[in-house]
Amino acid sequence: MSVYQIVTEKMIQKLEEGVVPWRKSWINGMAVNWVTQKPYRGVNQFLLEPGEYATFKQIKDAGGKVKKGSKGQIVVYWNWINKENKDTGEIEKFPLLRYYKVFEINTQCEGLESKRVRIDETEINHDVVAACESLIDGYVNKPEIYFVSGEASYNKVLDKVKCPPLKDFTSLSEFYSTLFHELVHSTGHASRLNRKELTASALFGDESYSKEELTAEMGSAMLCAIAGVDTEDSFQNSVAYIQSWLKALKNDSTLVVRAASQAQKAV
Secondary structure, eight states, X not given: OOHHHHHHHHHHHHHHTTOOTTSOOOTTOOEEEXXXXXXXXXXXXXXXXXXXXXXXXXXXXXXXXXXXXXXXXXXXXXXXXXXXXXXXXXXXXXXXXXXXXXXXXXXXXXXXXXXXXXXXXXXXXXXXXXXXXXXXXXXXXXXXXXXXXXXXXXXXXXXXXXXXXXXXXXXXXHHHHHHHHHHHHHTTSTTTTOOHHHHSOOOTTSHHHHHHHHHHHHHHHHHHHHHTOOOXXXXXXXXXXXXXXXXXXXXXXXXXXXXXXXXXXXX
């Protein structure tokens, strides 16, 4: 299988288990590289469970070892290759999707210690609203935002976001995940990222529409993670919702990887 197919099969497996991988809570921390403590990017955020990961070589070089029977998890990345254009004779660069395997050092390894700073939960004083509003305020050249009951949408022609007001939601997480979803859509405007899936005249259910919706879903989840929004109870993984994404992923093995890449750019 291609790397696209490997990633898609993993996503399909989770969906068939009733879990929507891009609708997850990071209350226990995002997946990070153990050596650098930096979060993984793009689709890797949704492939890996929260934890600290390292390659076999990194683990060995640090004096640790992988527990017998432990199964490595994949991390995907783009490798640029040079290829000659047969028509022009010029050398052009093409992205090739590759992967390597990592192991979670706290559960799959011996001889290594976590580098994460342990925080006493009783001392946590995180203002989620302030964190979310800071992200929104930091959106340079953002569209106008209107709070209107009964409608959550982004109008690409008028460059305006509509979202129900906070009082219409049952939780802060529902409100901000919805607002973030529409704001991620707006990043695709011609004056910003000029994302073709948004700027094209996409019809409900077609390939461009599906990719743009998945980009907004993933981007919203990433922003919630950055702000520390606990989305564990805010997402409803309905049967119809899951089935619609199963169909979309089975029809296009590149969908989830490319949508995650676009979501990372939007964020």
